[in-house]
Amino acid sequence: GESVGLHLPTLSVQEGDNSIINCAYSNSASDYFIWYKQESGKGPQFIIDIRSNMDKRQGQRVTVLLNKTVKHLSLQIAATQPGDSAVYFCAETPNDYKLSFGAGTTVTVRA
Amino acid sequence: GAVVSQHPSWVICKSGTSVKIECRSLDFQATTMFWYRQFPKQSLMLMATSNEGSKATYEQGVEKDKFLINHASLTLSTLTVTSAHPEDSSFYICSARASGRAGQYFGPGTRLTVT
Numbered sequence: 486g487e488s489v490g491l492h493l494p495t496l497s498v499q500e501g502d503n504s505i506i507n508c509a510y511s512n513s514a515s516d517y518f519i520w521y522k523q524e525s526g527k528g529p530q531f532i533i534d535i536r537s538n539m540d541k542r543q544g545q546r547v548t549v550l551l552n553k554t555v556k557h558l559s560l561q562i563a564a565t566q567p568g569d570s571a572v573y574f575c576a577e578t579p580n581d582y583k584l585s586f587g588a589g590t591t592v593t594v595r596a
Numbered sequence: 597g598a599v600v601s602q603h604p605s606w607v608i609c610k611s612g613t614s615v616k617i618e619c620r621s622l623d624f625q626a627t628t629m630f631w632y633r634q635f636p637k638q639s640l641m642l643m644a645t646s647n648e649g650s651k652a653t654y655e656q657g658v659e660k661d662k663f664l665i666n667h668a669s670l671t672l673s674t675l676t677v678t679s680a681h682p683e684d685s686s687f688y689i690c691s692a693r694a695s696g697r698a699g700q701y702f703g704p705g706t707r708l709t710v711t
């Protein structure tokens with residue numbers, strides 16, 4: 486079946502720099518996308534979401550960009566902090582019901 | 597708001613025994629709950645979807661007789677791993693979906709170790 490995937494499994498970023506995490510999805514019927522952060526031994530934590538009728542959405546220090554033409558989703562974290570170190574997953578759904586998760590990107594913040 | 601809890605947070609059991617994991621929505625009614633399994637350094641894999649008062653729908657490859665799911669109320673779903681084996685050792689995570697609200701709210705997960 487179709488699934489969501491991530492381009493890079495790991496990302497190392499200097500504290501204070503901006504981070505960009507990418508995600509490619511293949512289900513053209515997906516219309517709702519979510520980014521989750523998962524710290525070790527914990528459940529996923531909602532970061533930000535976006536619907537397919539938008540191409541950009543901003544939150545606190547985070548921005549999600551959606552390019553439906555190439556089925557690409559990205560998460561930008563501004564001024565990355567040590568607390569941002571975690572695994573980040575994108576998830577997509579065509580019906581706001583079942584979620585399909587990508588493989589995850591491990592972000593490590595260097596002091 | 598939208599808090600989901602799981603109990604226990606971790607459990608160790610012997611091979612051949614059964615283990616029950618509870619998932620509760622604390623401050624909202626969950627019309628649908630989802631159960632995921634996550635192996636180390638891997639993504640979340642959906643096991644089953646349960647709607648209150650009806651039978652769970654299992655994903656392909658998930659044994660419904662081994663992973664018993666009960667969603668008896670709008671705030672509680674349980675996953676019972678029957679006749680557990682070491683290969684069932686994993687991180688089990690539930691999520692809940694509220695009526696009229698987008699997305700899913702995830703629990704903190706339950707670490708199951710079968711010896």
